[in-house]
Amino acid sequence: MSAVAVREVEQLFHLGKRNVVHALRGTTLEVSDGEFVAVMGPSGSGKTTLLNVMGCLARPTAGHVEIDGADVTRLKDGALDRIRAKDVGFIFQGYSLIPTRTALENVTLAAEYAGIGRAERRTRAREILDRVGLADQADQRAAELSGGEQQRVAIARALVKSPRLLLADEPTGNLDSVTAEEIMELLRTLRTDDQAIVMVTHDPRMAAYADRIVFLKDGRVVDEEQLRSAHRV
Amino acid sequence: MSVRYGMLALLERRSMHGYELGRELEGELGDEWAVNYGQVYTTLERLVRDGLVVQSDTVEVADAPDRKLYTLTPAGRAELRGWFLTPLDTTETRRDELFAKVLLGLTSDVDVAEIIQVQRKRELRRMAELTAAKERLDAALHVAEVLQLDLHILRAEATVRWLETAEAKIAKAAGSGPERLRVRDEVRADQGGQERGGEARGAGERTRAKGRGRT
Structure with missing residues (x-):
């Protein structure tokens, strides 16, 4: 089954009366369970908009979004919020952690939003921080961590709720090249077979970690390339 | 790069015989650096001729010909250092x-x-x-x-x-x-x-x- 699918999605942004940006023009993309897809394309091709639509951060002007086979396009805001909190994990270029909170608190908070019970939250948060290699830094404030460590916390925060879908927008854009590789290896190692990853990137070296690359241009999927079989052997 | 400098770098560590040199070159740098032993011995002959390496000893081996041990000379050491520290011209000159x-x-x-x-x-x-x-x-x-x-x-x-x-x-x-x-x-x-x-x-x-x- 497809973890996430967008079908014939259009996205218009009105910037003033006459200025309309057509960010997505009939984009269709289906991502299967356990599949890791990289989305490449020049600046302004609609990559981030596509990610926002997939993650229910933006409602498309036209077309459909399906998560786990269910059409979520017309759901009310509250229902979309719940899907986002429970089923979708986000990783951004700038980490987006709460700087004054500890690594553990950042992760626990995401678990709380996802509706995980109080007792289980902390156990799960500790466990996932351990898996991203930050067991010893769990009680350090986010602002005190290095860029690579902050992105590891962000990965832990995204994965603590075992989301169906992990969305990453240039996750290694701020990192040096060796740290960037470590982050990509972590993503590949930690994903489970029922989790899909969609990553937007400009960096061919990071895209090479994906199972499939989708090329976006002027708001449309113009080409794609299968790099490896989606399911690990 | 010719295998010449690879061999000088290995001989900087210790004296070796030809067979060892060929084996270590491949072991150190990977399959792409595999050389045939004919190439190793021709290169050694040239290094000796140029005064960069001397034959220092002979090791007797049972049921096989004696093995000649080669050692880096001071001139060889200088040559090697020059190679390490001279930047390579990586400009693509071929017709692409x-x-x-x-x-x-x-x-x-x-x-x-x-x-x-x-x-x-x-x-x-x-x-x-x-x-x-x-x-x-x-x-x-x-x-x-x-x-x-x-x-x-x-x-x-x-x-x-x-x-x-x-x-x-x-x-x-x-x-x-x-x-x-x-x-x-x-x-x-x-x-x-x-x-x-x-x-x-x-x-x-x-x-x-x-x-x-x-x-």
């Missing part, structure tokens, strides 16, 4: 076929964007294979293999980035008739950075071409 395809494609019936995309996918697929190979290795135990894979990955990345630059610049400069060809100057400058006459004139024309493209 990809460059030729893209340039000639501009005036051909073929779609240049397609030439670029076909090659980009090829490079990305190769990068994925190399990345997968790297993931199977323990970086701490296989330093040579991992670094070799990195080198190939980064070179493929350079090609992808050049293709993307070329695609964007060609699209920007795309006009009708002879305008189409002006992009050549830009693509060529990105490729090699060779010295070319009329650079200022080319830049002026490019600006005009862009301006026209918008109207």
Whole structure:
């Protein structure tokens, strides 16, 4: 089954009366369970908009979004919020952690939003921080961590709720090249077979970690390339 | 690089005989550096002739001919140090076929964007294979293999980035008739950075071409 699918999605942004940006023009993309897809394309091709639509951060002007086979396009805001909190994990270029909170608190908070019970939250948060290699830094404030460590916390925060879908927008854009590789290896190692990853990137070296690359241009999927079989052997 | 410097570097560590040198060269740098023993012995002869290496001892081996032990001389040490610290000329001097395809494609019936995309996918697929190979290795135990894979990955990345630059610049400069060809100057400058006459004139024309493209 497809973890996430967008079908014939259009996205218009009105910037003033006459200025309309057509960010997505009939984009269709289906991502299967356990599949890791990289989305490449020049600046302004609609990559981030596509990610926002997939993650229910933006409602498309036209077309459909399906998560786990269910059409979520017309759901009310509250229902979309719940899907986002429970089923979708986000990783951004700038980490987006709460700087004054500890690594553990950042992760626990995401678990709380996802509706995980109080007792289980902390156990799960500790466990996932351990898996991203930050067991010893769990009680350090986010602002005190290095860029690579902050992105590891962000990965832990995204994965603590075992989301169906992990969305990453240039996750290694701020990192040096060796740290960037470590982050990509972590993503590949930690994903489970029922989790899909969609990553937007400009960096061919990071895209090479994906199972499939989708090329976006002027708001449309113009080409794609299968790099490896989606399911690990 | 000839195997010459590889052998000098191995002999800097300790004296070795020819068979050992061949084996260690491959063991150290990977399969791509495999040499046949004929090559090892011819190189050793030349190194001895040039005074960079001396035959220092002979080791007797049961049921086999004696093995000659070779040692680095001070001159060999100086030669090796010179090699390490002299920057290599990594300028691509060969006729680059990809460059030729893209340039000639501009005036051909073929779609240049397609030439670029076909090659980009090829490079990305190769990068994925190399990345997968790297993931199977323990970086701490296989330093040579991992670094070799990195080198190939980064070179493929350079090609992808050049293709993307070329695609964007060609699209920007795309006009009708002879305008189409002006992009050549830009693509060529990105490729090699060779010295070319009329650079200022080319830049002026490019600006005009862009301006026209918008109207």
